[in-house]
Amino acid sequence: MERIQEKLAILADAAKYDASCASSGSNRKNESKGLGNAHPGMGICHSYTADGRCVSLLKILLTNVCIYDCAYCVSRRSNDIKRAAFTVQEVVDLTINFYRRNYIEGLFLSSGIFKDPDYTMERLVRVARKLRTEHNFNGYIHLKAIPGASDELMQEAGLYADRLSVNLELPTEAGLKLLAPEKNRPAMVKPIRFLQSEIIRLEDERKVLKTVPTFMPAGQSTQVIVGAAGESDMEIMHLASRFYKQFQLKRVYYSGYVPISNDTRLPALHSQVPLMRENRLYQADWLLRFYGFEPHELLNEGHPNLDTDVDPKLSWALRNLNSFPVDINKADKMLIARVPGIGMESVRKICSARMHGQLGWDQLKQMGVQLNKARYFITCKAGALERRDLTSEQIRQQLLAQSHSKWIKAHSPQLQLF
Amino acid sequence: MTTWLYDGSFDGFLSAVFDLYWQKKTDVTIRKEQDHVKGLFENVIFMPTIMANADRVWAGLSKKLTEESLQQLFCCYLSELPGEEDHMVGFIRHVFAGGEGVTGDFGNKYVLHVAQLARKVHREKHRMEAFVRFQLTKDQIYYSLVSPDYNVLPLIARHFKERYADQYWIIYDERRRYGIYYNLDKVETIRLQFNAEYDPHYHTTGNVWAPEEELYQRLWNTYFKEANIAGRRNPRLQLQHMPRRYWKYLTEMRLG
Numbered sequence: 232m233e234r235i236q237e238k239l240a241i242l243a244d245a246a247k248y249d250a251s252c253a254s255s256g257s258n259r260k261n262e263s264k265g266l267g268n269a270h271p272g273m274g275i276c277h278s279y280t281a282d283g284r285c286v287s288l289l290k291i292l293l294t295n296v297c298i299y300d301c302a303y304c305v306s307r308r309s310n311d312i313k314r315a316a317f318t319v320q321e322v323v324d325l326t327i328n329f330y331r332r333n334y335i336e337g338l339f340l341s342s343g344i345f346k347d348p349d350y351t352m353e354r355l356v357r358v359a360r361k362l363r364t365e366h367n368f369n370g371y372i373h374l375k376a377i378p379g380a381s382d383e384l385m386q387e388a389g390l391y392a393d394r395l396s397v398n399l400e401l402p403t404e405a406g407l408k409l410l411a412p413e414k415n416r417p418a419m420v421k422p423i424r425f426l427q428s429e430i431i432r433l434e435d436e437r438k439v440l441k442t443v444p445t446f447m448p449a450g451q452s453t454q455v456i457v458g459a460a461g462e463s464d465m466e467i468m469h470l471a472s473r474f475y476k477q478f479q480l481k482r483v484y485y486s487g488y489v490p491i492s493n494d495t496r497l498p499a500l501h502s503q504v505p506l507m508r509e510n511r512l513y514q515a516d517w518l519l520r521f522y523g524f525e526p527h528e529l530l531n532e533g534h535p536n537l538d539t540d541v542d543p544k545l546s547w548a549l550r551n552l553n554s555f556p557v558d559i560n561k562a563d564k565m566l567i568a569r570v571p572g573i574g575m576e577s578v579r580k581i582c583s584a585r586m587h588g589q590l591g592w593d594q595l596k597q598m599g600v601q602l603n604k605a606r607y608f609i610t611c612k613a614g615a616l617e618r619r620d621l622t623s624e625q626i627r628q629q630l631l632a633q634s635h636s637k638w639i640k641a642h643s644p645q646l647q648l649f
Numbered sequence: 650m651t652t653w654l655y656d657g658s659f660d661g662f663l664s665a666v667f668d669l670y671w672q673k674k675t676d677v678t679i680r681k682e683q684d685h686v687k688g689l690f691e692n693v694i695f696m697p698t699i700m701a702n703a704d705r706v707w708a709g710l711s712k713k714l715t716e717e718s719l720q721q722l723f724c725c726y727l728s729e730l731p732g733e734e735d736h737m738v739g740f741i742r743h744v745f746a747g748g749e750g751v752t753g754d755f756g757n758k759y760v761l762h763v764a765q766l767a768r769k770v771h772r773e774k775h776r777m778e779a780f781v782r783f784q785l786t787k788d789q790i791y792y793s794l795v796s797p798d799y800n801v802l803p804l805i806a807r808h809f810k811e812r813y814a815d816q817y818w819i820i821y822d823e824r825r826r827y828g829i830y831y832n833l834d835k836v837e838t839i840r841l842q843f844n845a846e847y848d849p850h851y852h853t854t855g856n857v858w859a860p861e862e863e864l865y866q867r868l869w870n871t872y873f874k875e876a877n878i879a880g881r882r883n884p885r886l887q888l889q890h891m892p893r894r895y896w897k898y899l900t901e902m903r904l905g
């Protein structure tokens with residue numbers, strides 16, 4: 232009893248730096264009066280830790296024993312820490328009992344690499360198989376795919392898991408060489424490519440055959456560590472965008488590096504976690520996936536890093552004042568989506584409402600448009616742009632003046648998507 | 650000024666709406682009987698619930714509205730906000746008067762209000778789906794107490810039925826004093842009697858919980874503590890997502 236608590240403490244602690252927590256986008260339905268239901272659509276966050284991050288999955292390592300020595304990782308073999316390993320049954324029991332009490336949406340199981348990749352992967356798969364076949368569990372399962380494991384094991388993992396991920400860890404090859412010399416990019420990309428080809432193969436089969444098994448319905452994701460190896464935001468976002476396109480990844484997670492060692496290759500132990508930078512990367516990622524932006528519009532040689540003062544959409548708009556003003560009552564949907572202060576939900580409302588009549592400032596405000604930002608970039612019924620002749624710099628100063636007073640009131644960085 | 654009172658049920662409200670049209674009234678306010686405090690010069694009439702009339706209004710609305718819009722209107726009712734009936738009536742009048750696609754007319758104040766309030770109710774529904782914490786009783790029933798801002802139990806029953814199809818469970822609304830109970834087949838509405846010395850919040854009180862219950866609560870609290878990253882501390886963000894009024898129902902916040 233005490234031992235299981237100690238193991239949980241060690242193996243949850245070691246797993247917490249992995250940013251992925253989403254439990255959305257699956258479609259595993261409970262049809263046989265079994266346990267659990269992994270809905271398509273929104274995931275459920277069941278709790279929030281004191282750092283404000285959500286808890287939606289039981290996120291643990293199977294073991295923190297590892298044969299590798301990646302400098303940024305607490306589980307690295309040269310680190311002098313307590314080691315532990317769960318048995319397959321222990322992970323299954325924890326998952327089922329937490330799920331039944333509505334603590335979690337499912338399991339996110341990762342692992343240090345003990346012995347060799349196949350040995351480790353085989354165990355991860357065994358946990359998932361047991362949950363699905365012995366417990367009729369339909370909750371969410373996310374497994375970490377271990378690079379170097381055999382295709383057969385990857386294939387089987389895909390049958391039981393909703394999502395698999397291989398973490399890219401460092402955005403650049405140079406960073407990888409410096410901090411994880413035993414690893415290399417091609418070995419990480421290989422399983423991503425294999426799983427992607429399996430998804431496509433089974434989709435094709437599904438078109439002709441009725442009984443094709445479910446195969447990781449929530450797709451693949453990956454994570455990159457931000458701020459450990461001196462890379463620019465441009466390098467990060469271009470990498471992300473390439474992986475979204477090439478492998479249809481569902482999510483790329485950005486994890487601000489939390490200093491965990493005195494290694495001189497890394498930021499010093501007391502240095503701050505780059506939270507604001509991480510937040511801006513998520514905002515930029517959001518713009519790529521839902522707002523029709525291309526990476527080079529947001530980041531390029533002239534602007535290799537995201538602006539920390541203002542959000543990426545506003546920053547882009549200020550550099551492209553010639554694209555504005557946009558007429559709310561006429562403009563194309565995706566053009567309105569590019570206006571700072573207007574989110575997709577408002578875009579939808581605007582496009583629907585303007586079929587019934589011209590919209591003015593009041594109605595836009597009612598619909599949730601942030602007029603303090605948007606007003607510099609739009610025209611609507613009640614007339615022209617409020618301040619037609621301002622330069623980007625003037626607009627920027629005015630907006631910063633407003634947000635700084637808010638900032639001072641809040642005493643804390645505002646970490647949200649718009 | 651005339652006020653019509655109804656029995657507080659959704660059908661009661663719809664039934665009153667039927668009479669608005671039938672009697673061609675425009676100067677009538679509809680209110681719940683139990684909430685109403687009579688004004689000095691107010692003319693008050695109690696309107697009995699007539700199911701057939703309620704059904705006719707609903708059928709009429711169903712012809713003009715999508716499933717989603719109907720649900721939104723129902724959500725306004727579940728908000729239990731005082732005087733919400735006025736918005737609902739305004740919305741219904743706009744729907745019956747308008748042509749195709751009136752629910753997209755967000756320039757209209759009733760349409761926008763219904764969409765926005767429904768969203769709030771929906772957010773509370775979503776929070777309940779997240780913040781229910783079951784404790785296992787000795788007779789193998791997973792039991793949970795909640796006290797949502799809006800009356801959302803009718804909205805969450807299906808979610809929990811699909812999710813926990815193989816376990817008995819109860820979700821009890823402390824504030825509204827009723828709960829929903831799943832008996833492995835159907836979800837029923839129930840009322841519970843608590844005796845005086847029994848504290849329904851705490852797992853060690855009384856002799857009601859399964860022997861393993863305490864262990865799993867302890868493990869969950871351990872997990873919750875370890876998942877936190879000290880270098881990223883941000884209690885304001887935590888509070889924003891998980892307002893304090895929910896804490897007493899959350900295992901991990903109660904004992905910590």
Ligand code: SF4
Pocket residue numbers: 297298299300301304305306307308342343344
């Ligand atoms: S292989 Fe994974 S677990 Fe092992 S040290 Fe590297 S990052 Fe950590």
